[in-house]
Amino acid sequence: MSGCPAAQGPVVHDPSSLPADDNVNAYTFCVELAGTQWFLQKGKMIAYYGTVEFDGVGHGRLDRLVRTSFHSPLHASDWVVAGGHGKMLLADRAFDVNSYDLDDGNLTIRSGNLLAFQPSLSLKQSIVPGFLTLIGTGKFVAASNGPVVFMEPPIRVDPQALVGWADCPSPCHHYDHGYLTGVLGGLRALTGVGGASGEEHQFEFVGAGTVLLQSTETLMPERAVGEVARGAGVPGGGPCGPEGGPGAGSRPSGQLGGLQRRFGL
Amino acid sequence: MLAVELDGDAVRAKSGSMVAYDGRMTFKKLTGGGEGLRGMVTRRLTGEQLSVMEVKGHGTCWFADRATEINLVRLTGDRLHVESGNLLVTEAGLRTGTTFTGLRGASQGGGLFTTTVEGHGQAAIMSEGPAVALRVSDRHPLTVDPGAYVAHQGNVRQSFQSGVTFRTFLGEGGGEAFQIRFEGEGLVYVQPSERTTFAGEV
Numbered sequence: 001m002s003g004c005p006a007a008q009g010p011v012v013h014d015p016s017s018l019p020a021d022d023n024v025n026a027y028t029f030c031v032e033l034a035g036t037q038w039f040l041q042k043g044k045m046i047a048y049y050g051t052v053e054f055d056g057v058g059h060g061r062l063d064r065l066v067r068t069s070f071h072s073p074l075h076a077s078d079w080v081v082a083g084g085h086g087k088m089l090l091a092d093r094a095f096d097v098n099s100y101d102l103d104d105g106n107l108t109i110r111s112g113n114l115l116a117f118q119p120s121l122s123l124k125q126s127i128v129p130g131f132l133t134l135i136g137t138g139k140f141v142a143a144s145n146g147p148v149v150f151m152e153p154p155i156r157v158d159p160q161a162l163v164g165w166a167d168c169p170s171p172c173h174h175y176d177h178g179y180l181t182g183v184l185g186g187l188r189a190l191t192g193v194g195g196a197s198g199e200e201h202q203f204e205f206v207g208a209g210t211v212l213l214q215s216t217e218t219l220m221p222e223r224a225v226g227e228v229a230r231g232a233g234v235p236g237g238g239p240c241g242p243e244g245g246p247g248a249g250s251r252p253s254g255q256l257g258g259l260q261r262r263f264g265l
Numbered sequence: 266m267l268a269v270e271l272d273g274d275a276v277r278a279k280s281g282s283m284v285a286y287d288g289r290m291t292f293k294k295l296t297g298g299g300e301g302l303r304g305m306v307t308r309r310l311t312g313e314q315l316s317v318m319e320v321k322g323h324g325t326c327w328f329a330d331r332a333t334e335i336n337l338v339r340l341t342g343d344r345l346h347v348e349s350g351n352l353l354v355t356e357a358g359l360r361t362g363t364t365f366t367g368l369r370g371a372s373q374g375g376g377l378f379t380t381t382v383e384g385h386g387q388a389a390i391m392s393e394g395p396a397v398a399l400r401v402s403d404r405h406p407l408t409v410d411p412g413a414y415v416a417h418q419g420n421v422r423q424s425f426q427s428g429v430t431f432r433t434f435l436g437e438g439g440g441e442a443f444q445i446r447f448e449g450e451g452l453v454y455v456q457p458s459e460r461t462t463f464a465g466e467v
Contacts (some may be wrong), residue, residue, distance in 0.1 A: 014400035014453060027394045027457035046413035047397075047455045049405050091413065091457030101410030
């Protein structure tokens with residue numbers, strides 16, 4: 001039996017041949033821990049050498065980390081801290097993974113795409129619902145459906161292809177105004193007769209920065225980022241206005257997720 | 266996709282995994298994994314079903330299954346442990362069998378038994394995303410998430426370890442409550458994806 005072109009067998013890795021804080025292949029990332037810590041999403045470790053401990057965020061000696069790295073602790077229960085010595089492999093549902101370095105910068109990313117980050121970065125909930133913002137200096141690992149493409153604004157992107165953006169001052173919605181207000185286009189959009197092109201709505205970025213796109217329009221499943229404190233003027237914070245007081249199901253901010261969410265129900 | 270060139274010899278492949286061939290081929294269903302009556306009874310008892318066909322002929326045959334990655338493993342007299350669902354093709358010189366795995370199998374949802382492949386030749390195993398082969402030695406034991414484990418070969422002892430603490434029941438577990446620890450000398454294959462397991466929830 002002779003196999004494909006790569007019939008010489010797989011590359012075998014051991015602790016010395018695994019890269020430090022770099023990709024093993026397009027789908028697997030290796031983190032080197034030397035007494036240091038990394039934050040990762042629950043259940044994304046696939047294997048490790050050495051002694052690595054996994055602790056839920058938000059109790060005991062790790063409580064301080066919540067204060068310094070998770071400025072909104074509402075979603076901290078989805079994250080674990082890996083600490084110890086050794087090399088650890090991370091992967092996410094066979095999606096492409098890539099690491100990015102932030103140097104005193106900021107980057108906003110779709111919540112489902114972020115995999116792991118160094119505690120020197122701080123994770124905040126973006127005011128754009130479903131997005132998280134990383135601020136500071138350090139390395140983080142993100143997954144994407146297909147390789148990531150970096151674009152310079154000004155650019156308009158498809159909502160499904162957007163992974164995140166860095167240093168961009170103005171992410172905003174853009175509707176193809178001329179088409180939607182035209183008689184024919186308006187009729188089509190209202191009735192569905194004749195079909196729409198599917199590209200009437202985009203996100204628009206202007207200013208200096210970088211926009212990250214994935215090379216498919218299949219979204220990665222969203223992860224709950226936690227509720228935001230309810231109140232008038234908070235995007236995603238529920239109804240506001242005269243009758244929109246604090247909702248019945250809201251929790252005082254500062255608490256971790258509810259019991260159901262902790263058990264993944 | 267795996268291309269196999271045959272020149273009158275035979276390979277065993279998962280039933281229905283042929284996608285194309287040229288030349289002349291015959292496909293014969295092997296009952297009970299082609300392991301004889303004893304193997305058939307064992308497989309029926311353990312629930313470790315293995316549906317194989319024997320492919321014989323001259324030409325090239327292509328195999329694939331649900332667009333999963335295919336990894337080639339060369340065996341030289343040692344033994345490969347793999348879940349039956351992840352085994353795609355074995356060369357004629359390899360024997361398959363069934364062994365007990367214990368808690369490890371139960372934790373990854375694969376049942377208490379697993380398939381072994383022994384002999385000399387190559388086997389093709391499937392994984393979701395390209396598998397990473399990790400060497401286990403006495404100096405460097407390896408710990409693996411049960412959901413990402415695909416196969417292992419060589420003289421490796423495995424033990425099951427649990428990180429379940431009272432915090433797990435408070436819902437603040439580390440997310441890696443169950444792990445398999447490999448010690449000894451050999452190779453372990455992990456995939457960059459995790460099957461949905463009981464352990465993945467805590």
